[in-house]
Amino acid sequence: MKLANRVDNMTPSLTIGISSKVKEMKASGIDVLNISIGEPDFTVPEKAKAYGKESLDDNCTKYDLVPGLKILREEIAKKLKKENNCDYTADEIVVSSGAKNSITNALLAVTNPGDEVLIPKPYWVSYPEIAKIVGAVPKFIDTDKKHGFKLTKEELEAAVTEKSKLLILTNPSNPTGSIYTKEELEDIVDVCSKHNIFILADEIYERICYTGEFTSVASLSEKAKEITITLNGFAKSVAMTGLRLGYTATNRELAKAMSSIQGHIVSHPSLTAQYIGYGALVECEDDINHMVEVYKSRRDMLVKRLDEIEHVGYVQPDGAFYMFIDLSEVAEKYNYKESFSLEFCDEFLNEYKVAGVPGAAFGLDEYMRISYACSEDTFMEAMNRLEAFIKKIFAE
Numbered sequence: 001m002k003l004a005n006r007v008d009n010m011t012p013s014l015t016i017g018i019s020s021k022v023k024e025m026k027a028s029g030i031d032v033l034n035i036s037i038g039e040p041d042f043t044v045p046e047k048a049k050a051y052g053k054e055s056l057d058d059n060c061t062k063y064d065l066v067p068g069l070k071i072l073r074e075e076i077a078k079k080l081k082k083e084n085n086c087d088y089t090a091d092e093i094v095v096s097s098g099a100k101n102s103i104t105n106a107l108l109a110v111t112n113p114g115d116e117v118l119i120p121k122p123y124w125v126s127y128p129e130i131a132k133i134v135g136a137v138p139k140f141i142d143t144d145k146k147h148g149f150k151l152t153k154e155e156l157e158a159a160v161t162e163k164s165k166l167l168i169l170t171n172p173s174n175p176t177g178s179i180y181t182k183e184e185l186e187d188i189v190d191v192c193s194k195h196n197i198f199i200l201a202d203e204i205y206e207r208i209c210y211t212g213e214f215t216s217v218a219s220l221s222e223k224a225k226e227i228t229i230t231l232n233g234f235a236k237s238v239a240m241t242g243l244r245l246g247y248t249a250t251n252r253e254l255a256k257a258m259s260s261i262q263g264h265i266v267s268h269p270s271l272t273a274q275y276i277g278y279g280a281l282v283e284c285e286d287d288i289n290h291m292v293e294v295y296k297s298r299r300d301m302l303v304k305r306l307d308e309i310e311h312v313g314y315v316q317p318d319g320a321f322y323m324f325i326d327l328s329e330v331a332e333k334y335n336y337k338e339s340f341s342l343e344f345c346d347e348f349l350n351e352y353k354v355a356g357v358p359g360a361a362f363g364l365d366e367y368m369r370i371s372y373a374c375s376e377d378t379f380m381e382a383m384n385r386l387e388a389f390i391k392k393i394f395a396e
Helices: 005-009 014-027 046-057 070-084 099-110 126-133 153-159 182-194 222-227 252-265 271-283 285-306 328-333 340-352 376-395
Strands: 093-096 116-120 137-141 164-170 198-202 228-233 246-249 322-326 367-371
Touching: 005 126, 014 340, 046 271, 070 093, 070 246, 070 271, 093 099, 093 252, 099 126, 099 164, 099 198, 099 228, 099 246, 099 252, 116 126, 116 153, 126 137, 137 153, 153 182, 164 182, 182 198, 182 222, 198 222, 222 228, 246 252, 271 285, 285 322, 285 376, 328 340, 328 376, 340 367, 340 376, 367 376
Parallel strands: 116 137, 116 164, 164 198, 198 228
Antiparallel strands: 093 246, 228 246, 322 367
């Protein structure tokens, strides 16, 4: 019997595939340096975990409100006001089982089959796949490295059609770490407002910002807030990846729609995860700030090391914990058949035991993404092996 067409249309996640291969290699006794996965090497702060433990001791394990615990949504609203200058009330917040769940809820609520979802390149691997799953059409927009691969109003305007329904804007970016300025965001809002296009503002890395100047799209104006779906979560800033806790902030009508959808699909996220998230918001600002300081120090180390390696470039990351490495010069020398980045990263893993993510996963084949959410020894040794690999290619 034939499965649904959406299954055939999906592309398997390269990042998850690489992670699975690394686990298999390690299980076979092979020592692999994994700089591929976007997972903090920190653990959930103890003060936050205590809230989860207490909730279990108090038997808080029964059904609760679909959009999330009231105390958690109220605290999220306070956080958005204090840190992001965004005015939301608790009934405009929907807490979900991770940011992917939040994205799916949002696309189900605002897109119809055939509607275009505008996705600037490079993009996070799951955006186009989630769009296809809900029946929308991913439409990619080329951006320029000289702008840090940030979308410009001219690039956006040129891509808009009568079918365009929603723009996904990642800020800070995965995979580049670039951060939009207030003026750049205002230009994008103007175009989207003019064409009645929603903005899904993925701000899950907003706490990991090294410039001290982060602007949330919804904070720009009432016009911006009305068309913006603010997306955030706890995986990156508080190392809660496996606990699966994300959220959206929107206008009340859209929040109600997403809550109704979620009610039929997952009900609500794990209560234990929600209590831990609540604890993180009320108790763990110092822990978060410490993590950011460590990431910034690692970023600086990595920039200095990459500057010493010939034939590579990179986008200067101002946030998140990724480096998007430009290997276009290497690609000119590398003997590949179909995809440079896939074949380069495959050989890098098999021969040098280093796992990075091919740029093809993000829509740009001459790049590789690495993560520095791992120990300094790991990513610095990985760079030593990258340099050796590149020297070998140019020596052949």
